[in-house]
Amino acid sequence: MTTQYKRFTRLIAKWPVDSNKGDRDLGKLIRDTVKRAFELSNSQDLNSEFCNQQYNSLNKLADNYYKKKYKRIRQSSATGLNTEECNIILSNEVLDYLKEENKKVKKFKDHTPVMLDEVLNYLQPGNNEIFIDMTFGAGGHSKKILKSSNCKLITLDRDPNAYEKAVKLAEKFPNRVTPLLGRFSELPSLLEKKGIKQSTVDGILFDFGCSSMQLDNGERGFSISKNGLLDMRMDAGRDPNQITAREVLATANENELYKIFKVYGEEKNAAKIAQTIIQARYMIKNIDTTQELVDVVDSCCPNEYRLDKLQRPQSNATKVFQALRIFVNNELNELNYGMVLAKYYLKLNGRLITICFHSLEDTIVKRHIAGNIVNETANPIPLRYLNPLLVQDQDTINHFLDTPWKQLNKHVDIPTEEEVLRNARSRSARLRAAIKIK
Numbered sequence: 001m002t003t004q005y006k007r008f009t010r011l012i013a014k015w016p017v018d019s020n021k022g023d024r025d026l027g028k029l030i031r032d033t034v035k036r037a038f039e040l041s042n043s044q045d046l047n048s049e050f051c052n053q054q055y056n057s058l059n060k061l062a063d064n065y066y067k068k069k070y071k072r073i074r075q076s077s078a079t080g081l082n083t084e085e086c087n088i089i090l091s092n093e094v095l096d097y098l099k100e101e102n103k104k105v106k107k108f109k110d111h112t113p114v115m116l117d118e119v120l121n122y123l124q125p126g127n128n129e130i131f132i133d134m135t136f137g138a139g140g141h142s143k144k145i146l147k148s149s150n151c152k153l154i155t156l157d158r159d160p161n162a163y164e165k166a167v168k169l170a171e172k173f174p175n176r177v178t179p180l181l182g183r184f185s186e187l188p189s190l191l192e193k194k195g196i197k198q199s200t201v202d203g204i205l206f207d208f209g210c211s212s213m214q215l216d217n218g219e220r221g222f223s224i225s226k227n228g229l230l231d232m233r234m235d236a237g238r239d240p241n242q243i244t245a246r247e248v249l250a251t252a253n254e255n256e257l258y259k260i261f262k263v264y265g266e267e268k269n270a271a272k273i274a275q276t277i278i279q280a281r282y283m284i285k286n287i288d289t290t291q292e293l294v295d296v297v298d299s300c301c302p303n304e305y306r307l308d309k310l311q312r313p314q315s316n317a318t319k320v321f322q323a324l325r326i327f328v329n330n331e332l333n334e335l336n337y338g339m340v341l342a343k344y345y346l347k348l349n350g351r352l353i354t355i356c357f358h359s360l361e362d363t364i365v366k367r368h369i370a371g372n373i374v375n376e377t378a379n380p381i382p383l384r385y386l387n388p389l390l391v392q393d394q395d396t397i398n399h400f401l402d403t404p405w406k407q408l409n410k411h412v413d414i415p416t417e418e419e420v421l422r423n424a425r426s427r428s429a430r431l432r433a434a435i436k437i438k
Contacts (some may be wrong), residue, residue: 115142184338265323371403
């Protein structure tokens with residue numbers, strides 16, 4: 001509730017006002033309406049779809065989104081209030097009953113499948129075809145694929161909780177679902193046991209990243225907003241030798257931490273954060289919980305205010321959490337291996353669908369589809385030809401650009417505005433589709 005109220009408070013702080021309107025000022029009316037909406041009697045509606053739609057609509061007006069259609073003639077703060085005054089209102093009028101510790105714990109909700117219509121459009125499931133959902137999660141995409149045709153589906157996930165859901169799905173669709181537990185790198189041996197050979201699959205779907213099941217469970221250590229031990233293992237302890245996030249923070253040196261945050265998180269304050277973690281480790285204690293890590297990162301960015309792609313407040317620790325999660329789960333290497341497997345297991349004209357959520361994932365997918373790979377690995381060098389004076393013959397160029405894929409969409413598909421309003425976690429999704437042509 002506090003987070004939701006702060007969103008509206010920051011929005012109100014930039015709302016244009018016409019002092020000549022007096023009591024008819026729209027900004028004042030909106031502030032009073034927001035205040036009433038956040039009373040305890042209405043608290044159950046705060047996270048509703050309607051609440052998010054209203055916020056996004058008002059935010060567009062405040063940001064002068066419609067400037068070409070409706071020209072703004074005045075620039076001022078909301079209802080005569082600046083940001084500091086809005087914060088005073090927050091503390092005096094609302095914080096008495098908007099206490100984080102009194103928030104009701106929302107019941108766990110299944111992961112909302114991202115870009116579901118687009119996936120079905122490119123995948124085109126047909127009767128008696130075989131598909132692999134390489135990232136089953138909560139099964140949102142899989143259920144729709146099974147309902148769209150009388151096909152067979154192999155589901156893979158490294159998370160035992162997701163595997164249990166896949167087993168239950170197999171009971172609902174007898175003789176059509178084959179649940180598998182493991183990473184991409186374990187898939188060949190798993191398929192061999194099931195008698196699935198190469199070049200026999202009609203379509204493969206990847207929905208990379210972290211699922212809502214993992215993010216919404218504070219005990220897994222993925223969530224910034226829910227305190228818990230820093231675990232971040234997608235395998236949920238299935239491999240006893242896999243290192244946890246808190247073990248990384250307790251054992252890595254400063255240079256190693258810097259590289260993790262800089263490369264996997266693209267964090268601009270990586271050096272300072274790494275140094276602060278080492279200092280805290282030696283002078284105070286190891287960082288064991290998600291809240292402790294958030295506090296350390298915030299101490300390195302005291303005056304920084306970050307927004308996500310929806311212009312919502314974003315934690316300064318978001319990229320650090322992303323970097324640790326990718327490192328702990330070896331995600332990028334697994335992703336690269338998964339793309340190689342797709343090439344070998346798909347039939348000719350088999351369809352490949354990938355959904356990525358950040359540039360590190362999308363870059364690997366893009367280079368595989370374009371044939372920009374070296375020894376089955378996405379080329380780490382963005383420019384293939386480093387010497388502009390070097391001239392290659394056509395056969396050499398064709399060899400360099402040889403690829404078994406033909407991309408179906410010219411660039412990438414992104415979620416519609418309506419989907420982002422329904423499911424904010426889809427905002428960063430980037431979908432690529434390709435068919436195997438050789």
